[in-house]
Amino acid sequence: MSLIQEKVKQAVGLLAEFDIDLWLTFTRESAINGDPTLVFLAPGPVTWHSAFLVGRDGRTRAIVGLYDQKTIEDAAAYDGVTGYVKSFKEPLQEYVKAVAPAKIGINFSEGSEICDGLTHGLYLTLLATLTEIGMEGRLVSAEKVVSALRERKTAAEIADIKAAVKRTEAIFRKVAKFIVPGRTEAEIAAFMSAEVKRRKLAPAWDPATCPAVFSGPETAGAHYAPTARRIERGHVLNMDFGVKVNGYCSDLQRTFYVLGEGETDAPDEVKRGFATIVEAVEAARRAMKPGVQGVAVDAIARKIITDAGYAEFPHALGHQVGRFPHDGTALLGPAWEKYTQKPYQALEEGMVFTIEPRLTVPGRGVVTIEDMVLVTKRGAAWLSKPQKDLILIQ
Amino acid sequence: MSLIQEKVKQAVGLLAEFDIDLWLTFTRESAINGDPTLVFLAPGPVTWHSAFLVGRDGRTRAIVGLYDQKTIEDAAAYDGVTGYVKSFKEPLQEYVKAVAPAKIGINFSEGSEICDGLTHGLYLTLLATLTEIGMEGRLVSAEKVVSALRERKTAAEIADIKAAVKRTEAIFRKVAKFIVPGRTEAEIAAFMSAEVKRRKLAPAWDPATCPAVFSGPETAGAHYAPTARRIERGHVLNMDFGVKVNGYCSDLQRTFYVLGEGETDAPDEVKRGFATIVEAVEAARRAMKPGVQGVAVDAIARKIITDAGYAEFPHALGHQVGRFPHDGTALLGPAWEKYTQKPYQALEEGMVFTIEPRLTVPGRGVVTIEDMVLVTKRGAAWLSKPQKDLILIQ
Numbered sequence: 001m002s003l004i005q006e007k008v009k010q011a012v013g014l015l016a017e018f019d020i021d022l023w024l025t026f027t028r029e030s031a032i033n034g035d036p037t038l039v040f041l042a043p044g045p046v047t048w049h050s051a052f053l054v055g056r057d058g059r060t061r062a063i064v065g066l067y068d069q070k071t072i073e074d075a076a077a078y079d080g081v082t083g084y085v086k087s088f089k090e091p092l093q094e095y096v097k098a099v100a101p102a103k104i105g106i107n108f109s110e111g112s113e114i115c116d117g118l119t120h121g122l123y124l125t126l127l128a129t130l131t132e133i134g135m136e137g138r139l140v141s142a143e144k145v146v147s148a149l150r151e152r153k154t155a156a157e158i159a160d161i162k163a164a165v166k167r168t169e170a171i172f173r174k175v176a177k178f179i180v181p182g183r184t185e186a187e188i189a190a191f192m193s194a195e196v197k198r199r200k201l202a203p204a205w206d207p208a209t210c211p212a213v214f215s216g217p218e219t220a221g222a223h224y225a226p227t228a229r230r231i232e233r234g235h236v237l238n239m240d241f242g243v244k245v246n247g248y249c250s251d252l253q254r255t256f257y258v259l260g261e262g263e264t265d266a267p268d269e270v271k272r273g274f275a276t277i278v279e280a281v282e283a284a285r286r287a288m289k290p291g292v293q294g295v296a297v298d299a300i301a302r303k304i305i306t307d308a309g310y311a312e313f314p315h316a317l318g319h320q321v322g323r324f325p326h327d328g329t330a331l332l333g334p335a336w337e338k339y340t341q342k343p344y345q346a347l348e349e350g351m352v353f354t355i356e357p358r359l360t361v362p363g364r365g366v367v368t369i370e371d372m373v374l375v376t377k378r379g380a381a382w383l384s385k386p387q388k389d390l391i392l393i394q
Numbered sequence: 395m396s397l398i399q400e401k402v403k404q405a406v407g408l409l410a411e412f413d414i415d416l417w418l419t420f421t422r423e424s425a426i427n428g429d430p431t432l433v434f435l436a437p438g439p440v441t442w443h444s445a446f447l448v449g450r451d452g453r454t455r456a457i458v459g460l461y462d463q464k465t466i467e468d469a470a471a472y473d474g475v476t477g478y479v480k481s482f483k484e485p486l487q488e489y490v491k492a493v494a495p496a497k498i499g500i501n502f503s504e505g506s507e508i509c510d511g512l513t514h515g516l517y518l519t520l521l522a523t524l525t526e527i528g529m530e531g532r533l534v535s536a537e538k539v540v541s542a543l544r545e546r547k548t549a550a551e552i553a554d555i556k557a558a559v560k561r562t563e564a565i566f567r568k569v570a571k572f573i574v575p576g577r578t579e580a581e582i583a584a585f586m587s588a589e590v591k592r593r594k595l596a597p598a599w600d601p602a603t604c605p606a607v608f609s610g611p612e613t614a615g616a617h618y619a620p621t622a623r624r625i626e627r628g629h630v631l632n633m634d635f636g637v638k639v640n641g642y643c644s645d646l647q648r649t650f651y652v653l654g655e656g657e658t659d660a661p662d663e664v665k666r667g668f669a670t671i672v673e674a675v676e677a678a679r680r681a682m683k684p685g686v687q688g689v690a691v692d693a694i695a696r697k698i699i700t701d702a703g704y705a706e707f708p709h710a711l712g713h714q715v716g717r718f719p720h721d722g723t724a725l726l727g728p729a730w731e732k733y734t735q736k737p738y739q740a741l742e743e744g745m746v747f748t749i750e751p752r753l754t755v756p757g758r759g760v761v762t763i764e765d766m767v768l769v770t771k772r773g774a775a776w777l778s779k780p781q782k783d784l785i786l787i788q
Contacts, residue, residue, distance in 0.1 A: 029507040031599060032430050032718050044600050047720070048732050065732075066708055070618055085708045087731035108514035113423040120502035120517040121510035205425060206438050224464055314460055314479045324426050326441070337481035338442050338459075 004077045006156070007040035008054055011149055015056040018144040021101030025052040026118060026126050035107055035117025037146055039247070039323060042068075043075050049088040049125070052078075055099055063091045093133045104135065105142030111340035112329035115146040147329040150322050152350040158374060158383075160248035161321065161352055164204070165372060165384045167243050168250040171195045179393050181233050181258060185213040185226035188239075196243055204242030204249040204325045211241035215258075216365045234260040236270060236365030237393070242325055251325040251354050252384055253370030258393040266390050273310070273361040274390050277369050280304040280357045281386065284317060284332065285373055288347055288380035294318075294332040295343035301357045302334065310359040316343070318354040321372060351375040352383065398471045400550070401434035402448055405543055409450040412538040415495030419446040420512060420520050429501055429511025431540055433641070433717060436462075437469050443482040443519070446472075449493055457485045487527045498529065499536030505734035506723035509540040541723040544716050546744040552768060552777075554642035555715065555746055558598070559766060559778045561637050562644040565589045573787050575627050575652055579607040579620035582633075590637055598636030598643040598719045605635035609652075610759045628654040630664060630759030631787070636719055645719040645748050646778055647764030652787040660784050667704070667755040668784050671763050674698040674751045675780065678711060678726065679767055682741055682774035688712075688726040689737035695751045696728065704753040710737070712748040715766060745769040746777065 001009075015023055027035045031045040038045075041052040041062075048065030060078045069083030082091045096104070108123065109115035118126075130136045153161070171192055178191045192211045196203055203210040213226040216235035231237060235258050242251040255274060257266040266274070280301040287297050298317040306312050316339060320328030330345035332353060347353075356370035369387045373380035395403075409417055421429045425439040432439075435446040435456075442459030454472045463477030476485045490498070502517065503509040512520075524530045547555070565586055572585045586605045590597055597604035607620040610629035625631060629652050636645040649668060651660040660668070674695040681691050692711040700706050710727030713720050724739035726747060741747075750764035763781045767774035 029718075029720055032507055032720070033511060036426050044602050067618070084732075085730070089731060108518075110515045110519050113426055113513075113515075116513040116515035117427060118514045119507075119510040120512045120514045121504045121507075123514040123517075124502075125504050208438050224461070324423075326423055326426070336479070337483060338478075 002075065002077070003156070004040060004043060004075050006154060007149060008060055008077045010152070010154070011054045011145060012056065012058050014145045014148050015054065015105070018105075018148075020103045020105035020140065020142060020145060021056045022096065022099050022103075023054045023105045023142050023145055024096075024126075025107055026050070026122055028122065033119055036114055036324070037107055037117050037149070040149060041077075042072055044071060046072075048084075051088060051092050053095060053099075055101070059099070061095055063088055063095065089129055092129060096130070096135060097133055102138060103140050104130070104138045105140055105145055107142055107146055109141055109143040109329075111342060112143055112147060114150060114324070114327055115141070115143040115329060143329065147345075148348075151320060151328040151330065152348060153322070153352055153374075157248060157322070158350075158352070160246040161250065161372070162383055164243050164245040164248055164250035165252070167199060167201060167245065168241060168252050169385060171199075171243075172239070172241065172252070172254050175239075176256065176391050176393070179231060179237065179256060179258070181231050183231050184228045185215055185231075186228055188231070189213050189226035192241060201243040201245065204244050204251055209240075211239050213237070213239050214366055217360075217363050231258055231393075233258050234263075234364070236361060236367055238366050238368050240370065247323050249321050249323065249325045249327075250372065250384075251321050251370060252372065253356055253368050254387055254391060255367050255369060256391040256393050266392065267364075270361050270364050270367070270390070272308075273359055273364075273367040276305060276308045276310065277357055277359060277367050278388055281355045281369055281371060284355050284357075285380045285382075288353070288373065288375060290347055290349050290375060290377065292347050293344050294330055294347065295335055297332045298334050298343060301355070305357055305359055313358045318356055321352045321354060347375050349375055349377055353380070396469065396471070397550070398434060398437060398469050400548060401543060402454055402471045404546075404548070405448045405539060406450065406452050408539045408542050409448065409499070412499075412542075414497050414499035414534065414536060414539060415450045416490070416493050416497070417448045417499045417536050417539055418490075418520075419501055420444070420516055422516065427513055430508055430718070431501055431511050431543070434543060435471075436466055438465060440466075442478075445482060445486050447489060447493075449495070453493070455489055457482055457489065483523055486523060490524070490529060491527055496532060497534050498524070498532045499534055499539055501536055501540055503535055503537040503723075505736060506537055506541060508544060508718070508721055509535070509537040509723060537723070541739075542742075545714060545722040545724065545742060547716070547746055547768075551642060551716070552746070554640040555644065555766070556777055558637050558639040558642055558644035559646070561593060561595060561639065562635060562646050563779060565593075565637075566633070566635065566646070566648050569633075570650065570785050570787070573625060573631065573650060573652070575625050575787075577625050578622050579609055579625075580622055582625070583607050583620035586635060595637040595639065598638050598645055603634075605633050607631070607633050608760055611754075611757050613760060625652055625787075627652050628657075628758070630755060630761055632760050632762050634764065641717050643715050643717065643719045643721075644766065644778075645715050645764060646766065647750055647762050648781055648785060649761050649763060650785040650787050660786065661758075664755050664758050664761070664784070666702075667753055667761040670699060670702045670704065671751055671753060671761050672782055675749045675763055675765060678749050678751075679774045679776075682747070682767065682769060684741055684743050684769060684771065686741050687738050688724055688741065689729055691726045692728050692737060695749070699751055699753055707752045712750055715746045715748060741769050743769055743771055747774070
């Protein structure tokens with residue numbers, strides 16, 4: 001079964017669970033401004049206004065421009081595909097009238113960007129289209145359906161993520177031998193990018209910051225491109241990196257210590273910082289199971305860091321991973337306004353999360369680990385081989 | 395001056411022209427669901443809720459998550475960059491209150507997808523944020539500003555498009571020697587994709603259909619992936635193809651005729667169809683100048699095709715090209731509902747359009763030319779070397 005067939009089928013079940021009669025994904029020129037959900041509904045971009053309709057009763061329909069019709073038909077995921085030339089309105093109105101749904105779920109959400117694929121202009125167009133048939137009052141957010149569709153990973157999705165993790169770990173092992181004092185952050189990043197290319201993989205995010213490489217104290221912080229700063233002895237180096245396999249991402253961070261002249265191990269303050277991070281990651285993982293809220297998991301790790309005397313990390317403890325490195329709605333995050341309601345979503349079986357606390361060791365650099373776990377019935381299982389030891393650079 | 399510096403400066407002038415006091419681009423996790431306008435405002439994706447503010451008085455500000463702050467500062471396009479940790483709300487409200495704009499333009503549009511970058515969920519968030527400071531009634535669509543920013547191409551943008559056109563033409567010339575009866579559409583596409591790669595270019599759109607290759611009668615129509623259909627003598631072959639240079643696209647179509655055994659020229663019905671297309675393209679081009687509506691240009695080409703006894707083409711005559719192969723708002727299109735008001739926008743100096751009528755020659759295939767023009771004060775100037783002759787395959 002293809003991804004699209006599998007996801008359309010999964011959606012039907014979710015509609016019953018979340019009490020929505022008809023799920024309507026509405027998009028146009030999706031290469032410009034596409035709904036991130038479209039990848040589960042169509043094998044490629046669509047051009048003119050397009051509607052993908054999945055009913056609670058299992059009936060499905062796509063209404064697309066004439067030139068996209070055959071491509072969508074080939075996906076063999078819909079009972080029918082309507083190809084129009086002049087207007088999507090009549091076929092859409094006709095179909096919705098026939099289904100007569102009490103609740104029509106559409107892809108918008110204030111709290112979850114991944115469920116917020118409908119643009120405001122398209123919302124207005126859809127509202128006007130449904131008002132003409134007296135159904136404007138039936139629109140509801142499909143957030144719960146879209147979230148679950150992305151978050152409850154199928155075996156195939158988990159296999160792809162595991163493959164992406166394995167390849168990321170292999171490249172981290174390889175670059176550990178390339179890091180030597182005097183090399184620049186940018187050179188290290190270029191080495192890894194070449195490995196990505198050589199293995200015919202794609203970086204998991206914007207190649208300007210994938211990998212991100214930070215060495216020593218006073219780095220720019222996350223999401224910044226690698227610089228011409230040279231690796232120095234006695235500094236901590238950390239990297240954030242991931243790849244994509246079949247469209248599914250990994251997202252891992254590793255911390256290295258560049259041994260000073262004559263040193264055979266990291267100094268105590270670096271070891272203590274690293275041990276604190278390892279403890280925080282493991283405590284968080286042990287707290288994760290279906291039903292728990294992310295805000296509680298975040299608090300456990302955050303407290304370990306602050307109790308040890310470090311400043312709290314200025315971001316969430318962990319996020320979901322899927323087709324995007326930041327995916328899904330539920331978040332292992334603090335109750336900060338920008339995170340909306342995401343930290344209060346209960347964890348569910350099949351979710352894939354990162355755990356990534358950080359702290360600064362003054363004069364040395366930033367210590368951070370990011371490992372990935374799968375939420376199972378019995379708790380969170382490692383998807384990556386968790387970093388338990390500092391990687392020492394001679 | 396960088397693209398971002400140039401476009402922010404250009405935007406200031408557009409705000410006065412279109413009577414908007416403050417232009418506010420609001421986005422989050424832009425790698426997932428980004429506003430297509432962001433590329434003119436930031437050097438890469440942003441993560442947390444981010445606001446880019448350009449004032450009619452020339453004052454500018456970016457409000458972004460802490461981890462994006464340094465990247466945006468490096469772009470040196472804003473008077474100030476605020477990096478926040480917990481909430482974008484307070485810094486945004488404070489800045490907007492200080493500016494006290496009568497009209498706040500935001501990126502939504504029913505009629506123009508390229509100006510419709512704000513998601514509905516983010517619109518609701520922004521509305522609530524501005525309601526708290528009593529400014530919710532000041533929101534207007536920034537469509538005219540965003541359109542003009544994309545459509546009035548700078549010299550640098552035109553140079554990139556010209557370079558993309560040149561490279562596309564070179565690959566078309568090369569593939570003409572590769573096409574022989576018996577080769578499949580997919581093989582021809584693969585040859586072109588390899589040329590794209592070899593020249594370190596990127597395809598202008600989804601590589602599954604860039605190039606699109608259609609041979610003989612009863613093809614799937616535009617936007618369909620190349621198939622295992624073999625090139626046959628006596629058939630017409632057409633291809634749709636473009637590349638990107640510095641983020642700017644080309645989009646060209648060429649028609650080939652595969653000579654039958656003993657033929658030295660195409661048969662009369664193919665020549666007549668091709669001549670009709672050439673005539674339609676040239677008549678449309680001659681009609682294009684600033685102030686003319688696209689609907690009038692479309693009608694001229696459409697009438698030439700139907701007067702010659704062919705069915706009208708089921709799409710617009712031409713679209714703008716820019717950072718996307720389908721870009722801008724103004725369209726050379728018919729008054730069909732799905733095209734909204736786009737065909738009624740007046741052409742302006744600096745717009746780049748395709749002209750791409752098509753017709754079917756029964757039993758032979760689809761004849762179509764797509765060439766590109768730049769609207770100048772004195773009319774439309776070719777950006778591509780227009781196809782005037784069928785390319786004959788021995």
